[in-house]
Amino acid sequence: MNAAPVTGPAPDAFFALRDVHAYYGESYIVQGVSLELRKGEVLALLGRNGAGKTSTMRAIARADNPAVMRGEIWLEGQPVHQMKSWQASQAGIQLVPEDRRIIPGMTVEENLILSQVAPNKGWEIEQIYEHFPRLAERRNQEGVTLSGGEQQMLSVARALAREVKLLLLDEPYEGLAPVIVREIEHIVQDIKARGITTIIVEQNAVAALRLADRAVILDSGELVFTGSAQELLDDADLRNRYLAI
Numbered sequence: 524m525n526a527a528p529v530t531g532p533a534p535d536a537f538f539a540l541r542d543v544h545a546y547y548g549e550s551y552i553v554q555g556v557s558l559e560l561r562k563g564e565v566l567a568l569l570g571r572n573g574a575g576k577t578s579t580m581r582a583i584a585r586a587d588n589p590a591v592m593r594g595e596i597w598l599e600g601q602p603v604h605q606m607k608s609w610q611a612s613q614a615g616i617q618l619v620p621e622d623r624r625i626i627p628g629m630t631v632e633e634n635l636i637l638s639q640v641a642p643n644k645g646w647e648i649e650q651i652y653e654h655f656p657r658l659a660e661r662r663n664q665e666g667v668t669l670s671g672g673e674q675q676m677l678s679v680a681r682a683l684a685r686e687v688k689l690l691l692l693d694e695p696y697e698g699l700a701p702v703i704v705r706e707i708e709h710i711v712q713d714i715k716a717r718g719i720t721t722i723i724v725e726q727n728a729v730a731a732l733r734l735a736d737r738a739v740i741l742d743s744g745e746l747v748f749t750g751s752a753q754e755l756l757d758d759a760d761l762r763n764r765y766l767a768i
């Protein structure tokens with residue numbers, strides 16, 4: 524990994540990836556991705572199955588796999604590429620993973636409390652319950668017995684229980700009925716209205732683009748489109764080619 528930035532992010536970039544390359548063992552997956560986000564922007568990270576979206580999110584969150592072998596990741600001038608996953612989380616990068624990772628054997632409330640770190644810079648538990656009344660009603664229920672939509676809410680709420688500077692939502696609508704998708708969409712819109720910088724990965728590209736300011740498309744680990752969400756919605760050819768919508 525480079526020790527010092529070659530160019531560094533643009534001065535107004537809140538978050539930046541600079542030529543990031545990441546591998547699972549010998550498998551070369553994220554192949555030189557660069558992008559920038561301003562504070563409060565929502566970016567849709569799109570692409571076909573296996574394009575490398577989840578891998579890019581995991582690289583940003585500094586998961587052990589895939590390993591970032593080259594490139595830089597910057598959040599508010601801090602070199603995230605030099606951090607472990609717990610340090611990235613403490614720096615404010617919160618990943619809501621596709622599989623939601625609710626902790627078995629613990630209630631909703633215990634799942635939330637476990638996410639908090641001292642001193643608490645995230646939302647208080649009562650504030651979370653005000654925004655997620657369904658979780659409040661089920662605070663003493665074991666987390667893994669919640670419905671899919673409720674588990675998704677708990678997973679997002681756990682991210683908010685920590686300080687969030689960059690929220691990474693990996694397929695938040697996956698496997699949910701349309702009515703629940705709309706409920707989660709409202710929650711995400713509320714998060715956007717609070718100015719939380721967000722990257723959303725979604726198979727449901729139209730839903731992601733409704734929310735996003737900007738969009739990028741990954742194909743075989745490389746960016747093939749960067750532009751506004753509207754530009755992509757208006758470009759049927761591009762959508763057909765890379766998103767099959």
Ligand SMILES: Nc1ncnc2c1ncn2[C@@H]1O[C@H](COP(=O)(O)OP(=O)(O)OP(=O)(O)O)[C@@H](O)[C@H]1O
Nearest residue numbers: 547550552570571572573574575576577578579588
């Ligand atoms: N742990 C792993 N070890 C080896 N290869 C992996 C691993 N995880 C993912 N891959 C491979 O990396 C590539 C990108 O996967 P990734 O999950 O990032 O894609 P994606 O765009 O998120 O796809 P999807 O939309 O299907 O979730 C795929 O070819 C996948 O098989």
